[in-house]
Amino acid sequence: MADKKRDAKKKGESKSNGSIEGLKVYKVNGNSKKPNSSQGKDKAIKAFLIVIIAILAIAAVFAAINTFFPDFFGRFSMQGELAARVNGQPITMEQLNVEYERLPLQYKYYITKEAFLVQLIDEMLLYDEAVSQGLAATDEEVDASLNDFIQQNNLTQESLDQILMEKQLTIEELKSLIRSQLAVDKLLEQEVKGKSAVTAEMAMNYYKDNQDVFTMMEMATARHILISIDDMTEEEAEAKAKEVLVMINDDKSNFCELVTTYSDDPGSVDNCGEYMFPRGQMVAEFEEAAFGQDIGEMSLVKTDFGYHIVWTVNKTPEQVLGFEAVEEQINSILEQQQQRMLYSDLIVKLRDSADVTNYLEKKAEEEAAKQAAEAEKLAAEAEEEPEGGIAPPQIDVIPIEEPEEAEMVEAEEMVEEQEALEEEVATSVEEVIEEADMAEESKVEVAAPVEEEMPAVAMSFAECLTSKGVKLYGAYWDSSTKTQKEYFGVDATNLDYVECGVQGDYRAQEQACEDVGVLAYPTWVIDGQKFMGIQTLAQLATMTGCKA
Secondary structure, three states: OHHHHHHHHHHHHHHHOOOEOOEOOEEEOOEEEOOOOHHHHHHHHHHHHHHHHHHHHHHHHHHHHHHHOOOOOOOEEOOEEEEEEEOOEEEEHHHHHHHHHOOOHHHHHHOOHHHHHHHHHHHHHHHHHHHHOOOOOOHHHHHHHHHHHHHHOOOOHHHHHHHHHHOOOOHHHHHHHHHHHHHHHHHHHHHOHHHOOOOHHHHHHHHHHOOOOOEEOOEEEEEEEEEEOOOOOHHHHHHHHHHHHHHOOOOOOOHHHHHHHHOOOOOOHHHOOEEEEEOOOOOHHHHHHHHHOOOOOEEEEEEOOEEEEEEEEEEEOOEEOOHHHHHHHHHHHHHHHHHHHHHHHHHHHHHHHOOEEEHHHHHHHHHHHHHHHHHHHHHHHHHHOOOOOOOOOOOOOOOOOOOOHHHHHHHHHHHHHHHHHHHHHHHHHHHHHHHHHHHHHHOOOOOOOOOOOOOOOOOOHHHHHHHOOOEEEEOOOOHHHHHHHHOOHHHHHHOOEEEOEEOOEEEEEOHHHHHHOOOOOOEEEEOOEEEEOOOOHHHHHHHHOOOO
16 A cells, blocks of 8 residues: 555656656756757768768769879869879969969060970979989078079069069969979989080090181281262262371371261271171272281272271181180080980980870860861862862753744844944044044153162161071070070061070070081071171171171
């Protein structure tokens, strides 16, 4: 009985606590609260994890495709359109465009975007090879190189920031570029410079095989005062020249002053009337006087330009420079030749062992193939045409009905009217001709105007050089070549210029330049003789006879 009472009491307490079997109710401040939401949170977490796993799975698929099937997406990738792919590493068109825009303007003039892409590919191959050989640059080396750059160019922090802004670079990107360049430099030092070796025997053989290169032509240095015959007679010009000749001091100390006052040669007035030239470059009379008289002597000579007071300042005979005088230059030339070959061999080796896809090159090849196919198609269609050309279209023959008798009468009347009209016109024409003949006889004869002969268009200085067979050899990356061309301005396009630089390899040289024996840029070839270095327009004028 007592047990039943206890059970009844427990049940009463349970009811008073609001507990119902299978349902939990909680009271907070007298209000009911819903069941705990921990189960909802678990579901949300599970959903989130599923999404993450799905994303990772998709990324893994893309990574696997890029790894095992690098060309699966062709020249498109998740980063955008590709310019190239080097050992699985993409070079996007955006990257190529950004890097190309950072080039100085003068380099863009000489190198195309396609050629620049080849350089980028080679740089990636060189950098990867350097890293694989443990030649990566340290942070200390990068900082030291950056500091050297700042000091050598006298840059302040403000000017460095300005340069970075113009080139759209951050300081970290600049350091990354320096790091790559230092690694490549280490590789080239080891694989190119470190393997070149020039012996004394090689230098001597080069000297013997290239005697013409080290031969100095016979040269004369002369100063002159020209009295032109453009504005006076020959007698007046000769008399004036003799007057000026008498004015010259025995020590010729006032010669330059007299040049400024009296000479009619604008090309040499600012240089005391001085020219330096080999034989065969000046007019015969002037050349004979300059080479024929002793150093220090003067003479008065006549040419087609007028009268010249010619003073021979110096003469040097043709001579071959001694080996000792050019040994250092020869060693440098041979070292450069060896290093160009070693560099080219290294690049070929790296390209052969690499997996490189140049999409710009492929696109150009596909376009060329497409054009070739279209040309073949047109040629095939032309061959299928009949011998007489395009076959004439088929014309349906429509039978002509016989005209009625009335229509025939009407046609005959029209023909008679036409013949009458033609006879009337012929009569009128004869009358007009007779009147014209009578008028012509009565006219006073007037002489026909004489056509003035149009003056010939004068050649430009560069055109004159080209007409004389003068050639300029240079390289697109060489600043001296650029400076030489700037001397001519727009006229530079008329020069016979030979490009020696090889796109994508500044150490290489085109075969045409090697055949001539070009050793430095720029090099002028005039009458078979080579002149190295920048030449002024005045110097070129004296050597060629062209007017600058």
